[in-house]
Amino acid sequence: MTTLKETRARMDKALEAMRREFASVRTGKASPALLEHLRVEAYETQMPLEQLSSISAPEPRLLIVQPWDKNLVGAIEKAIRSSDLGLNPSNDGNVIHVPIPPLNEERRQELVKVLHKMAEEGRVSLRTARRLANEEIKSRMKSGEFPEDEGHRVLEEIQELTDAYVEKIDALLKSKEQEVLEV
Numbered sequence: 001m002t003t004l005k006e007t008r009a010r011m012d013k014a015l016e017a018m019r020r021e022f023a024s025v026r027t028g029k030a031s032p033a034l035l036e037h038l039r040v041e042a043y044e045t046q047m048p049l050e051q052l053s054s055i056s057a058p059e060p061r062l063l064i065v066q067p068w069d070k071n072l073v074g075a076i077e078k079a080i081r082s083s084d085l086g087l088n089p090s091n092d093g094n095v096i097h098v099p100i101p102p103l104n105e106e107r108r109q110e111l112v113k114v115l116h117k118m119a120e121e122g123r124v125s126l127r128t129a130r131r132l133a134n135e136e137i138k139s140r141m142k143s144g145e146f147p148e149d150e151g152h153r154v155l156e157e158i159q160e161l162t163d164a165y166v167e168k169i170d171a172l173l174k175s176k177e178q179e180v181l182e183v
Contacts (some may be wrong), residue, residue: 007133007158011165014125018169022120022176023113030057030100035065040079042072049076065089065096103180111180119173123166130162 023033032055033046039046049055051133053076065080073091080089081097086107089098103111134155141151 003136004154004157004161007129007161010129010132011126011161014122014129015165015168015172017125018118018122018172021122022078022115022172025115025118025180026177029060030063030098032057032063034085035063035080035102038079038083040072042075049079052076056154061100061102063098063100065098066094067096070094108181112177115173115176115180119169122169126162126165126169130158133158151159172177 010143020033020037023031023131024037025034035055036048036050038049040049040052042052049065052072053065053070056064056066059066065076067076070093073093073096077089077091077096080087080096087100089096091097137146137151137158139153140146146154
């Protein structure tokens with residue numbers, strides 16, 4: 001059934017997007033994923049930081065950003081500083097050092113709220129995929145292309161698939177929430 005395969009593919013994409021989003025949320029540990037998707041004003045356009053530099057975590061509380069073009073050091077530092085990550089970078093002209101401060105309790109709670117918002121966006125993506133699949137099946141049933149009992153069975157499968165993916169997002173959320181709240 002192509003509709004089920006397409007729906008599963010859409011839901012896989014939504015789940016993968018959630019993983020990337022969650023990786024960008026700061027915990028107490030330094031992770032290059034924290035900065036990868038940060039947008040930097042470079043070459044008269046907005047570009048992801050990962051396309052302009054290498055990002056490494058040589059220590060648990062330090063990120064090193066090494067731009068491939070030394071002229072971008074200032075722009076990259078500005079982008080990191082103005083992001084909502086609460087980081088305070090410094091540069092030596094060639095490399096940007098980004099110390100990762102420990103999270104205080106208030107900031108941890110804010111991050112948990114951000115995680116819940118991201119998870120809800122992921123669930124909305126799943127529900128959109130379900131709605132598109134349901135509409136297709138119902139229109140095929142209406143046109144007689146699909147027997148009604150077969151159509152209802154597929155609709156149930158789509159709902160079961162949606163429930164399974166919602167559980168996966170909830171598990172990701174719970175795991176990331178524990179990681180953020182860990183002192």
